[in-house]
Amino acid sequence: MSLSTSGTVNAAPLTVLVVGATGSIGRLAVAEAIRRGHTTRALVRDAAKADALPAEAQLVVGDLTRAETLGEAVDGVDAVIFTHGSHGDNPADAEAVDYGAVRNVLTALGDRPARIALMTMIGVTDRGGAFNRESESPDWKRRGERLVRASGRPYAIVRPGWFDYNEPDELRLVLLQGDTHRAGDSSDGVISRRQIAEVLVGSLTTDAADRKTFELVAEKGPAQTDLTPLFAALLPDAPGALDGVVDTLDMPIDAEPQRVRDDLEALAR
Numbered sequence: 001m002s003l004s005t006s007g008t009v010n011a012a013p014l015t016v017l018v019v020g021a022t023g024s025i026g027r028l029a030v031a032e033a034i035r036r037g038h039t040t041r042a043l044v045r046d047a048a049k050a051d052a053l054p055a056e057a058q059l060v061v062g063d064l065t066r067a068e069t070l071g072e073a074v075d076g077v078d079a080v081i082f083t084h085g086s087h088g089d090n091p092a093d094a095e096a097v098d099y100g101a102v103r104n105v106l107t108a109l110g111d112r113p114a115r116i117a118l119m120t121m122i123g124v125t126d127r128g129g130a131f132n133r134e135s136e137s138p139d140w141k142r143r144g145e146r147l148v149r150a151s152g153r154p155y156a157i158v159r160p161g162w163f164d165y166n167e168p169d170e171l172r173l174v175l176l177q178g179d180t181h182r183a184g185d186s187s188d189g190v191i192s193r194r195q196i197a198e199v200l201v202g203s204l205t206t207d208a209a210d211r212k213t214f215e216l217v218a219e220k221g222p223a224q225t226d227l228t229p230l231f232a233a234l235l236p237d238a239p240g241a242l243d244g245v246v247d248t249l250d251m252p253i254d255a256e257p258q259r260v261r262d263d264l265e266a267l268a269r
Contacts (some may be wrong), residue, residue, distance in 0.1 A: 104150050
């Protein structure tokens with residue numbers, strides 16, 4: 001069953017850019033955006049490798065690690081969905097992709113008033129976890145979240161649980177806040193890739209999702225038919241805050257790398 005949203009921001013179809021469009025969730029986000037009637041632009045590095053995307057998708061070529069290649073991708077968009085992510089345990093890749101892609105797209109947008117849906121991960125604030133110690137990916141994803149908040153744009157930040165570890169009867173969406181599930185395995189929460197895509201796309205068209213940061217998991221029960229009440233029940237992030245509303249505050253700005261502080265200041269301007 002596909003989910004819907006009520007209380008729309010804009011009832012008219014949007015022009016949506018999907019970043020990470022050829023990934024396992026990006027492909028589903030492209031399909032879901034098209035299903036909802038949005039003009040859907042898929043950012044790809046190589047158009048020849050985009051065969052799995054729907055024919056209705058508009059392919060645009062760009063390199064996430066180079067902001068100067070993204071002008072065509074962001075031109076005229078109403079919203080951006082980020083589904084990208086680095087692979088492996090290389091901190092340099094985590095900075096370039098998990099963080100750098102967000103910075104570069106936001107920079108390329110300039111003063112365009114695009115709405116943002118950013119996918120990170122459950123446990124993103126667990127600085128002491130084994131995955132963060134090895135890869136630094138959670139830290140860099142969290143810094144990417146901060147860029148979105150600092151930009152002043154309307155946004156939803158979605159931290160999904162473990163992809164497709166859910167059983168067939170585990171479809172009831174649960175939205176959590178505070179990022180307190182830190183086991184580092186599927187006991188933290190599970191969710192289907194399809195439902196992640198639906199939530200990302202659905203967040204673009206309801207006021208109830210604006211300035212919300214949340215973890216997304218599924219529990220036993222049928223899927224809900226309307227996302228808006230789930231978004232509405234969440235606390236919004238505080239105006240001007242860089243962190244989620246009830247996140248642990250353990251990443252002080254004055255201890256951050258200077259380049260990160262510079263990026264935050266540039267986007268806030």
